Structure formats: structure tokens, C-alpha cells
Amino acid sequence: MTTRFATAQVAWCGSEDPAAPLVVLLHGRGADEQSILTMADHLPEGPAYAAVRAPIAEGGGYAWFANRGIGRPVAESLADTMAWFRGWLDEVAPDGRPVVLVGFSGGAAFAGGLVLADPGRFRGAAILYGTLPFDAGLPVTPGRLEGVSLFVAQGDQDVVIPRQLLDRTWVYVTGDSRATAHTRRDPGGHEITPETAAELSEWVGSLVADA
Template sequence: MTDSLTIDANATRWSRGDRTGLPLLVLLHGYGSDENDLFGLVPSLPSGIAVASVAAPLTPPWPAPGRSWYPIEGDESRHPDAVTDAGRALLRWLDDAAADAPSVALLGFSQGAAVSLQAMRLDAARFGAIVALSGYASPGDLPGDDALRTSRPRVFWGRGTHDDVIPPVLIDHTAQWLPDHSELTGRVYQGLTHSVSEEELRDVHVFVEKWRDDATA
């Protein structure tokens, strides 16, 4: 694995032109999607923030559409090192895109959730909050994991009872790992598949609003 992944800054969708002094929420889409997908959540998010929806750096194998953060097929399927590479690429993108933001939060779906949590593990001080929807914490250890038990970054983890996309072993790992390494707000939505519901969006709104208020206090 390498640090050669690059996020195309020109593909990023921004919710507003003037972002001066505003907390920044970064959206990370799932496998086979792109920067346009989660941008549809902007009307459901609190006001008073800037939102950036980024395009993942990889292209899935044909005929899969869209983009991906890391492979989910073959020998490298969901490999923790590949998730780490994607997290580092995100941190490099943030060096330029979020240089003036008073606080940064991440909201990722599926693959994007895994990358969001991995970026938190790589540089927890960079983020005010993490929203992980229908995703998981990658197995394996990273150098900053022990420090998370003390700093306990704020994480919202939402998933559905009928989500059959994320392997159960990864859900079980995440259910044990997150309470030990974060200030966790966990929600399980009855009947929800690998998707986002209106009920979940309401919970996310409250969580993001709290981050915004703390960032601007």
C-alpha cells in the first residue's frame, strides 16, 4: 500500500462559495457512487456550516459505476491498509481545503464511513465529530488508537437491522471497538437496509447541530 492516492479537488461539490469562519462538514460517499450522491443531504443538515462532498480517488472495476475509496473485491477486499491509504488521502485534501475552517467534521456512508473513522484514528485532533452511517471501523491497530481511549472523539454510528452489505464480523468488531475508543452515539434502526432513513437523518441533524454549536461557541 502507498500514499499515492489523490482526491480530485476540482470534483468537490461545495454548499456555498463564502466559507469564511464556518465549521466544515465533509461528506464521503459509498462504493460505486460519487460526490453528487450525499450532496442531496445538505437540505437536511443544520444551517451555519459549510459542506463539501468529495469524490473518492479510485474507479471500481467495470461495469461498476461511480468511484470507490478502496477495493471490495479480490485479495485486497476491504484490506485495512487500503482503508488507511484512503484516510491519508483525505487528510492531505483537508490540508488545503480546510485550512481556514475553525472545526471539521466528517459524515461518511458505507465505505465513506470506514474512511471517516480511519482518518479519525490517524489524526483525531483534526476533527470535531465523525458521523458513520452504514459503515464500520476497520480491524487492526493504528499508532493513535490507545490515545483515543483518553481523548474519546465524538462519533455517531447509525446502521439498519436489515443491512446485509456490511459483513457481520465487521459490525461485531465495530460494536466492540467504538465504545472503547470514542464518545459514541449509537443508533440501530429497525427494518433499515443499507441506506439512510428520515429517522436517522433527524438524529444526524441533532448530532451535527451540537458539533456546530460547540465549534462556534
């Protein structure tokens, strides 16, 4: 099924060392790789940054999976796009290269799917103003993310992602998942605040400092 997707379109910045830690930036639904590449300006120097374009054209931009409702991926679609993504990742980050995922909104759900499917593959994942992909064929069992570093940021006034899914994500990450969780709540809505960007930078820096 993955053959129907085009070759990954990627915008790069930061280190050109193929052994440097890799931070993958995953944009929101209906956006593209350029819209999230600017995030790298607020993150630490040292890693390579790769902003990847989602493979499904939608609404003048791109999406990571077909939806059955906001924040609710179609399981088959998510499995298909994750397989496509892993094919790209295995080429640019062979075993041993540290990889950190940073996803916003729809990209947050995609990052969550990747780390739930293969927790040992990633140094950490940031779930920014989005939900984990619950009820999409991925395990959310107790202890599934034990030892995995997760950064979760949410807006108290977010009306884009259903509050039920945001709350379920928060409870699972800080509880049964047994992840190493760094969490932040903003009083605003569905956008990355300067304060969140600053904390995210510190979190990324802590993950790549020993790499």
C-alpha cells in the first residue's frame, strides 16, 4: 500500500553531520513542511532538523492520515503512512542515530502513533496541542511507554482538538503509560506559545546533550 505515496519531501536545517541527533518536525493537518521548519529557530543548535511533508494532499496542504473525526485516525490509513515514514527514517537515521519527534496538532497524533508502535526507536516525542491516536489499532496498555521521554503541551482554551481526547492523552501520558513525562498547560488555545517553545527547547537539549 505504501507505494502509492510519493517520495518524502523534506526541508532540512541545522547540522549536516549524518551522525548528529535528528529532530523530526511534523506539521499539522492542512499545512506543510515549511510551516513547521521555523520551529527549528527556537530549538537548540547541534541536531539536524528535518521537517517532513505529510504524504496525503488535503485542503491546500497535507495530512498524516485519513480521519474518522477530528483527532481520530482511520487505523488502516495511519498504519499505511507510518510504514511510509519508517521507510524514509530508516534511510536517514540507521540504528544508533538518536531520533526525537516533535509533532503539532495532527503531527502530534502521528508522532504519538510512531512512538506507541515502536517505543524503543525514539529518544523522545513531543505531543504539542494534539492527542495520542487512541482507538486506531495501537497499544495504549499500561507501561507501554516506560522510559520514553514525552513532552506534552496543551492549551486550556483549545477548541480544535476535542477536550475528551486532550484529557485522555494527559491522563495516559502522566499515568499508565509510565513515560518520563514533561507537561505544560497554557491558558490559550491551539497554538505554540513562546513559553512552550522555550520549555520545548530545554527538553530537546536535554535529550541530545549526551548524544
